[in-house]
Amino acid sequence: MIPAAILLGCVTAERLGELWLARRNTRALLERGAREVAPGHYRLIVALHALWLAGLWGFGLSGGVDPGWLAVFVGLQVLRVWVLLTLGRRWTTRIIVLPGAALVRAGAYRFMKHPNYAVVVGEIAVLPLCLGLHWYALVFSAANAAVLAIRIGAENAALRDAAGA
Numbered sequence: 001m002i003p004a005a006i007l008l009g010c011v012t013a014e015r016l017g018e019l020w021l022a023r024r025n026t027r028a029l030l031e032r033g034a035r036e037v038a039p040g041h042y043r044l045i046v047a048l049h050a051l052w053l054a055g056l057w058g059f060g061l062s063g064g065v066d067p068g069w070l071a072v073f074v075g076l077q078v079l080r081v082w083v084l085l086t087l088g089r090r091w092t093t094r095i096i097v098l099p100g101a102a103l104v105r106a107g108a109y110r111f112m113k114h115p116n117y118a119v120v121v122g123e124i125a126v127l128p129l130c131l132g133l134h135w136y137a138l139v140f141s142a143a144n145a146a147v148l149a150i151r152i153g154a155e156n157a158a159l160r161d162a163a164g165a
Helices: 002-031 039-059 067-090 115-130 134-164
Strands: none
Touching: 002 039, 002 067, 002 115, 039 115, 039 134, 067 115, 115 134
């Protein structure tokens, strides 16, 4: 129980820190003339992640932590930091378009279009697996896939529009 609580405490703290960073970056981008695109689905993302994390606290404390899956999760955190550092002040949890700004093509973005979402897909699946919750990983991975289909479609449309403007 204690290793699971420590792991979930660290993930919860990380998520709260990311929300703070995202709000700060969003505010700064909007002040520079950026605009938010397709905000309607954002509540779905917040709800999914809140339910995912709350459920892990509810179901995941009774068992141990699988060291193999934990190693995979730690690897995902390294990739997350790489994405955050690459995007810098442009990283947010919303779709924010800054007119005239070039697309980021450095870091992980040299290899794929949406590395942040690849990390999120991995985290949604792997953290429950760390706690032995295979069914939970499957349920939330399916829900996350549905939400990301909406999100990535909206983001790609916004990026196309920005490139054409």
